[in-house]
Amino acid sequence: MDFGIASVAGITVICYLAGMACKASARNEVIPVVCGVAGAALGVVGMYTMPDFPAQDVINAVAIGIVSGLAATGINQAVKQLKQ
Numbered sequence: 001m002d003f004g005i006a007s008v009a010g011i012t013v014i015c016y017l018a019g020m021a022c023k024a025s026a027r028n029e030v031i032p033v034v035c036g037v038a039g040a041a042l043g044v045v046g047m048y049t050m051p052d053f054p055a056q057d058v059i060n061a062v063a064i065g066i067v068s069g070l071a072a073t074g075i076n077q078a079v080k081q082l083k084q
Contacts, residue, residue, distance in 0.1 A: 011042045016072035032073045039069020
């Protein structure tokens with residue numbers, strides 16, 4: 001299977017869902033941390049399971065995952081601001 005950059009977008013979507021679940025059950029201050037940690041974990045998993053993942057080592061996979069996870073928080077905030 002050829003995922004390419006879609007795998008990074010997939011991490012963002014999964015982290016967005018984790019953030020929404022966190023919002024329903026915890027304080028809002030921890031949502032970026034949850035998204036970042038979930039993204040880091042998914043980045044490492046993606047590196048080992050997806051042949052076209054954009055990272056070839058663990059450090060870059062974690063960094064890509066964290067950025068993708070935090071992008072989910074940014075997307076949420078952008079949508080919120082556009083609604084106001």
